[in-house]
Amino acid sequence: MNSCFRLWLRGHLWRYEKGRRSCVELPANGDKTLREILGDLGIDGEDIMMVLSRGKRVDLSHVPEAGEDLEVLPIIDGG
Amino acid sequence: MNFGFWGFMWDVDLARREVRLLEVPPEDARKYFGGSGLGAKILLEMLDGGLGPLEPDSPLIIAGGLLTGTKVPTACRTVICGRSPLTGIWGESTAGGFFGAALKSTGVDGLLIRGKAENPVYLLITDGRVEIRDASHLWGLDTFETDEALKRETDRRAFVCAIGPCGERLIPMASVIFEGRHARAAGRCGFGASMGSKNLKAIVVRGRKRIPIRHPEALIASVKGSIPSIQKSAKSLMTFGTPGGVEAVEAHGDLPIANWTGGSWPEGAKAISGRTNLPKYFSGHYACFACPIRCGKSIRIEGGPFGDVLSHQPEYETIAGFGANLLNANYELIAVANERCNRYGIDTISASSAIAFAMECCQRGVLRPEDLGGVEPRFGDPKAILTLLHKIANGEGIGEILGRGTREAARILGPLAHEFRTDVKGLEMAYHDPRAFTCMAVNYATANRGACHLESLSYFLGRGIPLPDMGYYEPPDPHADEGKAKIAFDLQNFMAVFNPLGLCKFLMIGRVGPSQIAKWLELATGWEVDQGELLQVGERLFNLKRMYNCRLGVSRKDDSLPPRFLTHPRPDGRAKGVLPHLGKMLSQYYELRGWDREGIPTKERLVELGLSWSLEP
Numbered sequence: 001m002n003s004c005f006r007l008w009l010r011g012h013l014w015r016y017e018k019g020r021r022s023c024v025e026l027p028a029n030g031d032k033t034l035r036e037i038l039g040d041l042g043i044d045g046e047d048i049m050m051v052l053s054r055g056k057r058v059d060l061s062h063v064p065e066a067g068e069d070l071e072v073l074p075i076i077d078g079g
Numbered sequence: 080m081n082f083g084f085w086g087f088m089w090d091v092d093l094a095r096r097e098v099r100l101l102e103v104p105p106e107d108a109r110k111y112f113g114g115s116g117l118g119a120k121i122l123l124e125m126l127d128g129g130l131g132p133l134e135p136d137s138p139l140i141i142a143g144g145l146l147t148g149t150k151v152p153t154a155c156r157t158v159i160c161g162r163s164p165l166t167g168i169w170g171e172s173t174a175g176g177f178f179g180a181a182l183k184s185t186g187v188d189g190l191l192i193r194g195k196a197e198n199p200v201y202l203l204i205t206d207g208r209v210e211i212r213d214a215s216h217l218w219g220l221d222t223f224e225t226d227e228a229l230k231r232e233t234d235r236r237a238f239v240c241a242i243g244p245c246g247e248r249l250i251p252m253a254s255v256i257f258e259g260r261h262a263r264a265a266g267r268c269g270f271g272a273s274m275g276s277k278n279l280k281a282i283v284v285r286g287r288k289r290i291p292i293r294h295p296e297a298l299i300a301s302v303k304g305s306i307p308s309i310q311k312s313a314k315s316l317m318t319f320g321t322p323g324g325v326e327a328v329e330a331h332g333d334l335p336i337a338n339w340t341g342g343s344w345p346e347g348a349k350a351i352s353g354r355t356n357l358p359k360y361f362s363g364h365y366a367c368f369a370c371p372i373r374c375g376k377s378i379r380i381e382g383g384p385f386g387d388v389l390s391h392q393p394e395y396e397t398i399a400g401f402g403a404n405l406l407n408a409n410y411e412l413i414a415v416a417n418e419r420c421n422r423y424g425i426d427t428i429s430a431s432s433a434i435a436f437a438m439e440c441c442q443r444g445v446l447r448p449e450d451l452g453g454v455e456p457r458f459g460d461p462k463a464i465l466t467l468l469h470k471i472a473n474g475e476g477i478g479e480i481l482g483r484g485t486r487e488a489a490r491i492l493g494p495l496a497h498e499f500r501t502d503v504k505g506l507e508m509a510y511h512d513p514r515a516f517t518c519m520a521v522n523y524a525t526a527n528r529g530a531c532h533l534e535s536l537s538y539f540l541g542r543g544i545p546l547p548d549m550g551y552y553e554p555p556d557p558h559a560d561e562g563k564a565k566i567a568f569d570l571q572n573f574m575a576v577f578n579p580l581g582l583c584k585f586l587m588i589g590r591v592g593p594s595q596i597a598k599w600l601e602l603a604t605g606w607e608v609d610q611g612e613l614l615q616v617g618e619r620l621f622n623l624k625r626m627y628n629c630r631l632g633v634s635r636k637d638d639s640l641p642p643r644f645l646t647h648p649r650p651d652g653r654a655k656g657v658l659p660h661l662g663k664m665l666s667q668y669y670e671l672r673g674w675d676r677e678g679i680p681t682k683e684r685l686v687e688l689g690l691s692w693s694l695e696p
Contacts, residue, residue, distance in 0.1 A: 010653075011327030012354050049543030049554060073653075075543040076331065078316055078324030078353070078374075078395055 003028055005064040009043070011074040016043045028066040035060035038072070049075045081105060082293035083603035084113055084145050087187045089209050091202065093277050094135060094194030098209045101191060109606060110689060113145035113188050115171040116579030116620045118160040121191065123627045123693060132162040132170075132269075133249055133276040135195035141240075141282065142189020143179035144581020148290050148368070150302050151599045152309060152591070153583035155179055155368035157240070157257065162631075163268035164276075165251040165429065165484050166505035169527050169627045170268030173578050174257040175367035175375075178238040178284060185286030196278040201241075203233055204284045214280040218247060221422035223390075225281055226259025234285045241281035243424025246271030248474050250482040252429035256421055261365060261375070262391040266426035267506065268528055293605030301602060306371045309589030313372045316588055320374045321395035322353025328399070331542065331557070332654025333515035335404040335508075337458050338435035338499060339643055343652030344403055351402040356410045357392065365391065372585055378414060385415040385461065393417035393427070399510035400431030405438065406458035416468055423472040425482075432507035433481040434467045436488060439499040445492055452476045501641050503530035504633070513644050513659055516541040518555070518563040520659035521668050522571065524638040525678075527624035535570040537563075539587055548592030548610060549573065558657045564667035575617035619688040622672075622680050626693040635678035638665060 007024045014022040018041060026037065035045050038060070051058050052071040064070060086108065090101040103117060111117045118140040130137050139161040146154040157179035163170025182189070185204050199214040217225050225241040238258060245253035253271025257263040274280070292298055315323045328334045329348035336344045349355060357376060365375030380388040393401070393413050397420070401413045420427045438456045440446040448455040452470070456463040470478025480488050486505045489496040501508045506529025513520035516538040526534035540546065541557040549569050555562060573593055577584050580600065594610040601608045625633075639645075640661060648656045669676065673684030685691050 011330035012323070012352065015354060073330060074327045076324040076327040076333075078319060078321040078327075 002067045005066060005068040005070065007037070008069065008071045010072060011076070013043055013047070013072055013074050016047070017041050028064055028068070030063055030065075032063065033060060034058070034062050034064065034070070037064070043072075047074055049073045080291065081108070082291050082605050083149055083600075084108060084188050084290070085183070085186055088142065088189045088191055089187055089204070090191045091209060091211070092194045093192065093196040093200065093211065093279060096196075096211055098211075103188065108145060110616070111620065111623070112576065112579035112616060114142050114147070114156070114158040114579040114581055115160045116576075116616070118142060118158065118171070118189075119169070119620060119623045119627060122161060123623060123630070126627060126630055128631055132164040132167060133272060135277065136193055137162055137273070137276075139192045139270070139273050139277070140189060141192065143183045144579055146600065146603055147581030148180035148183035149292060149603050150299055150369055151582065151603060152302055152305065152589070153367070153370045153372070153586055154581050155370060156578060156581040156583060157182065157265070158578050159255060159265045159270045161270065161273055163270070163506075163528065164249070164272040165269035166529050168504060168529075168631050168633055169624045170270065171528055171578060172255070172265035172267045172270055174240070174255070174263040174265040175370070175583060176238070176258045176261060176263035177368045178240055178257045178263070179581060180368040181238040181284040181286055183286070183290055184288050185284055186288045190282070192277060192279065195276065199278045199280050201229065201279070201281040201283060204282065204286070206286050206288055217280050219244065222256035222424050223259045223422055229281055229283050233283050237283045237285040239281055239283050240265075241424070242271040242274045243422055245423045245425040245472055246275035249275050250425065250471070250474060251484060252426045252433070252482055254424050254426045256424055260390050262421040263367070264421060264426075266428065267531065269426070271424045292603050294602045298599065298602040301598065305591070305595065309371050309586070309591060312590045313585065313588045316372055316374045316585060319353040319357055320376045320392060322357070322392065322398050324395060325352040325398055326354065328395070328511075329403070330653060331515055332649055332652040333512050333538070335399055335510045335512060337406050338404060338439045339501060339512065340439070340647070342649035342655055347403060347406070347408040350408040351398050351410050351413060353392065353398070360392070360414070362389075367583070370583065372589060374585065380411055380414055383411040383415065385412050385465065388414045388418050390418045390421065396510050397427040397431070400428055401464065404431060404435045404510065405464055407461065407464060409461060412461045412464065416464065419468060419472070425472055428509060429484060429507045430468060430471055432501050433471060433485055433488065434464060436485045436499050436501065437467055437477065437481055438463070440492060440496055443495065443499070445496050446477070450477055498642055501530075503640060504637050506530050508641065509533070511538050512649070512654060513640060514649055514657045515654040516557050517560055517657070517659040517664075518566045520640060520644070520661050521564055521567040521664040524640055524661060524665060525567070525668060526571070527621065527628060533574065533584055535567050535574055536584055536587060537566050537570040540566060540570070544588060545590070546587070546592055548594045558654065560660045560664055564664045564671060567668060568671040571621050572614050572617035575620045576613055579616075579620060615688070619690060622685065622688055623690060623693060625680055626685070626690065629679055630696075635665070635676070638678055
């Protein structure tokens with residue numbers, strides 16, 4: 001069984017991630033919220049419009065589970 | 080005494096070479112504000128449906144907003160309004176920069192221009208004075224050259240708005256460019272052709288008067304207090320300008336791709352994004368008058384494959400239009416197309432839409448390469464993009480038809496071409512997809528100047544920008560239909576005060592709501608104004624412009640979207656499979672507006688809004 005979860009960083013969010021990846025796979029330890037995980041990756045919660053898990057919205061206090069695919073969408077503040 | 084505005088406009092008759100001062104009653108300023116609000120009132124009173132937009136007597140207003148030139152953040156906008164040569168109905172187009180503040184510092188709020196000069200002329204407006212000067216030597220120059228020549232000939236510190244060759248040729252999508260190379264564009268609606276039809280090449284302003292403010296110290300204190308939060312909220316806009324959002328727009332399924340037929344294009348979006356390109360080509364920041372956001376960026380491209388560029392960076396709309404919508408991932412090409420559009424004086428949205436339309440017409444056999452003078456316009460082909468742009472700007476061959484806009488081009492090219500049109504009421508869609516944010520469907524369908532995103536900016540809510548003053552805290556479901564008519568209604572009423580006040584709509588990105596704007600208006604003018612009154616003026620002005628259009632035959636039959644936005648879902652990406660149910664939303668919207676089933680404002684609602692006079696022919 002997969003003990004990791006995946007974060008898909010949409011739009012320009014990959015640019016903030018330290019390794020400049022658009023998909024990040026991390027172990028699901030159950031000890032950190034999305035806000036903390038994204039913060040560790042260099043992504044500020046204020047840059048995020050929403051996070052989707054299986055098409056449904058979750059908030060930044062969500063703790064990712066093993067096998068979960070999370071899509072992170074940025075706020076758009078240009079154009 | 081008036082505060083915040085002067086209460087006077089110049090009434091300029093170019094045919095008779097007469098100039099007189101037109102007084103604006105203070106009660107009109109309170110009821111309609113200035114800019115396109117007061118403009119709509121004056122122009123509706125003057126409206127003669129039998130008078131085409133390019134006929135000499137068709138009036139044109141160029142004005143600052145009520146607060147333009149004051150210290151209120153972003154109070155810089157200049158508006159041009161009249162009957163649009165592109166759409167034939169109400170038109171307004173605004174530009175930032177310094178021109179509006181400079182115009183108001185001459186002691187007037189704006190200009191009403193009518194008649195056609197016998198020969199090309201320009202207007203020189205200084206403190207309390209208007210000169211109609213010969214412009215024969217400028218005719219044929221592009222907008223950057225005209226700006227330079229006029230500053231040399233008048234005053235290096237003057238500000239200039241000018242038309243280029245497209246306006247002179249009366250091309251219906253011609254723009255008016257402010258401040259030359261800085262290229263602040265009043266792009267939409269074709270007012271470059273309106274100026275061209277009057278033989279009016281340019282307007283030069285240089286003033287030294289200070290606009291009186293009712294509570295100057297309190298206004299400055301309030302403005303200073305707001306700047307840190309505006310800058311914090313708009314930090315991406317400050318850093319990258321509007322193109323910083325390209326990849327995020329793509330991720331939301333909002334970016335137009337291949338004349339709106341595509342669904343996702345992440346690698347292309349990355350290639351054309353301001354975040355990729357600005358660091359390579361950045362040459363300086365540019366801030367409009369009184370703006371703490373400073374979203375303008377200058378770029379320098381030397382030795383590029385399509386030529387050099389030393390100008391303003393292409394804005395988001397231009398990048399979307401000449402990039403994604405043409406499947407062109409080459410930023411240098413977009414920058415060159417942008418500079419050429421600005422020099423020619425042509426709207427980048429309508430021009431790029433017309434090119435995308437031609438490409439799809441060719442792909443589907445409606446046009447053949449021989450119809451295009453041997454060009455085979457394939458999506459993504461740089462040579463075809465620049466060749467078609469050249470043809471449109473010069474009115475050559477197929478370019479003459481495309482320059483009339485996609486509605487008129489489809490009428491000429493035949494029934495199948497209507498499938499590829501991307502206009503509402505003759506104005507090409509701004510580059511935000513109503514299938515990605517369905518609130519935009521009802522907005523585009525009802526916006527007074529046609530498919531304009533700025534008349535509601537309701538997609539900002541869908542993108543995660545809140546508006547707590549109006550009860551919007553969380554982003555609504557972007558794809559659902561429920562509640563979207565109300566969002567369009569609310570946001571249109573709010574946005575309807577920006578051009579009349581002379582403010583930039585990016586204040587919303589800075590999280591400035593109507594209560595803050597009402598406060599600044601109160602401090603500047605001394606009027607007791609609250610959010611309720613501000614939004615009521617917005618509703619009044621939206622209805623006033625609707626009445627202008629109704630007089631020209633607009634009704635529910637015109638409140639629709641181009642076919643593909645109602646029938647062809649995006650094939651992939653985040654907005655995959657979504658189609659807005661416009662009919663349902665439109666009925667809800669009419670009810671909120673107090674319009675009848677055909678989309679005509681009811682007498683009762685017009686009376687409530689103080690607009691009963693607009694019913695009289």
